[in-house]
Amino acid sequence: MNERRQYGRVIINKRVWLCDFDEGALPVDSQDCLIVDISEGGACIQCAACFQEDQPIAFTYQDLMEEGFRPVVGMVMWRKQYSEKACRYGIKFLGLSTQMRRRIQDIVTGAAREKDRG
DSSP: OOOOOSSOOEEEEEEEEEEEOOTTSOOEEEEEEEEEEEOSSEEEEEESSOOOTTOEEEEEOGGGOOSSSOOEEEEEEEEEEOSSSOEEEEEEEOSOOHHHHHHHHHHHHHHHHHHHHO
């Protein structure tokens, strides 16, 4: 099968706070979730919350937070049942700042280096 991803993706398995996103409103109803992997273009997130394809969402992840509380915004591209209580979601990032994109590049590059050493 051909790889369709534009960017390299690395496994990170760290906690994030995921929430519904409504433009013009602050994120609400945060759900504790796991960010499974990440790339410059998006991430795979696992949680018990139920989101639909094409639904905009926002999440915060300590390593990605800019000064203050600025969640990363994305669109749910796909949804797969992972376990009885959790789903995995493919999230496409929307409108990342240059600083945020660089932070993600650093995470991907750093994880790739660690993998090569191990």
